[in-house]
Amino acid sequence: MENFRTGLKSSISFYLLVCLMMLCSALIYAQDSYEKGPNSDVYEGIPQGKLSKHQWRSNIYSNTIRDYYLYVPSQYDPAIPTALMIFQDGHAYSDVEGQFRVPIVFDNLIAQGKMPVTIGLFINPGHSMDSIQVDSPWKASNRSLEYDTVSDTYGKFLLQEIIPELEKDYNISKDPRLRGIAGMSSGGICAFSAAWFYPNEFHRVMSHIGSFTDIRQGHNYPSMIRRQDYRNIKVFLQDGTKDLNNQYGDWWLGNLQMESALKYKGYDIKSEKGTGGHNGEHGGAILPESLAWLWSDVVPKRIEAGVYQFPLKLSDSIMASGETMHFSEMEFKTVQLPDGAARRLYSKDMEQILIIKDGEVQIKVNNKDKIIGKNSVMVLIPGDKGFIKSITPRSTYYTMIYKSKSKLDFKRAKKSGASTIIDFKDLNFKEHDKGGVRNYFHRSTAMCPYYEMHVTTLNPDIKSHEPHTHYATEIVLVINGQTEMEIGNQVISAQKGDFYFLPSNVPHAIRNIGSDQCEYFAFQWN
Known part of the structure; x- marks a missing residue:
């Protein structure tokens, strides 16, 4: 019986790994073209933040190790509690030549007063220290477990391990209105889960091509939203009509169901619909406007451009x-x-x-x-x-x-x-x-x-x-x-x-x- 369980567990792990490799490879290839605007470019005279790389060994996700990147804006003042935004699959969001270029966009929007002075935490999924090394964080052994699981564990990991580590050196605000969390694909549902289970810690959620599908019961979120008590969270969703459609579900339909449920329950929600596939091209192209909307209620109301x-x-x-x-x-x-x-x-x-x-x-x-x-x-x-x-x-x-x-x-x-x-x-x-x-x-x-x-x-x-x-x-x-x-x-x-x-x-x-x-x-x- 024990051999059967071990074999079954091994088969499921392999099956999920194949699925995840398919999802990750889909992120690489663009199906439609979206062009970034000037707010994703670097300009002389705009204060530039600093990006540093770190590593973390987790206790909550035992025997795992991960890289993370920390962006600290030029305007950071240690005397003032500072906003924090956390990005899953941090290697993709922090890449200044990638699809999102978040540090550059942060520099521009903070200088324009479109978002508060915000520290950016870009964190990769964990990888087992007993597993062979992988050539990409997309293939990290713990990615699906951490990101797709509908539970409070990942939020606990952030609140009990990672954020306290940042607080040793930075004055991070404890006001949930000054905390945001974001991710793409499985990282998108992960971001939503963190806010769903800890709405008093994370108020703002940004999901790009979110995997609200049956990888680890994520397809249940729309009905959970409709039935359960309202949480004080603000949600941004982005997806495209050419997103994935496979044995785990229809990503486009899953995001439409999320939008419908959140609107039904009265959440502050914005949904951007495109025609792209399972990649970050559309989300990256509209990132400046998306972030401006997400933070719009905590910055001064000024005459619009x-x-x-x-x-x-x-x-x-x-x-x-x-x-x-x-x-x-x-x-x-x-x-x-x-x-x-x-x-x-x-x-x-x-x-x-x-x-x-x-x-x-x-x-x-x-x-x-x-x-x-x-x-x-x-x-x-x-x-x-x-x-x-x-x-x-x-x-x-x-x-x-x-x-x-x-x-x-x-x-x-x-x-x-x-x-x-x-x-x-x-x-x-x-x-x-x-x-x-x-x-x-x-x-x-x-x-x-x-x-x-x-x-x-x-x-x-x-x-x-x-x-x-x-x-x-x-x-x-x-x-x-x-x-x-x-x-x-x-x-x-x-x-x-x-x-x-x-x-x-x-x-x-x-x-x-x-x-x-x-x-x-x-x-x-x-």
């Missing part, structure tokens, strides 16, 4: 408002003045910029009094009194009013020119091979240590530059023509009167997609 359209109703129409990286308050709107109408401009603690869109106006500020027209500008420092009056049948202007998160510095503002009126007619046009430029100012103000504005003329079918980043926040306001902008991983278009909002550290590049020259204001600040 994107295009803001010129309003149909012109009178005092707000185009965008809210917080930015550098401003606690900002409002960008259009104002229409009938012939002879006038407005007084003043704020004790907020700064203002006006850009004339159409018509002519009389501008007064301090001892300055000028008549200016289209594309002319005024900068009004807090405490200065201004006045604007339309002297044409109708005048329209844009205005941005804002308040810095930093203390006002009036000495800096006065040294740089205080309130200013700039007439478009007085500006020189500097031609270059892509078009030309008119420079308005490069200065500081009471609110901004750095403030710069210019108008660019761009020739047809020309890109201004490849995607780049800078710490300054930027607005690109289209004066004429048809334009297209890469912002992060988006590609969007804007026409005359619209503006692009480009938050700090977000990769961007603009292209003229029209048949004539286009013109746009570009102004940035920090």
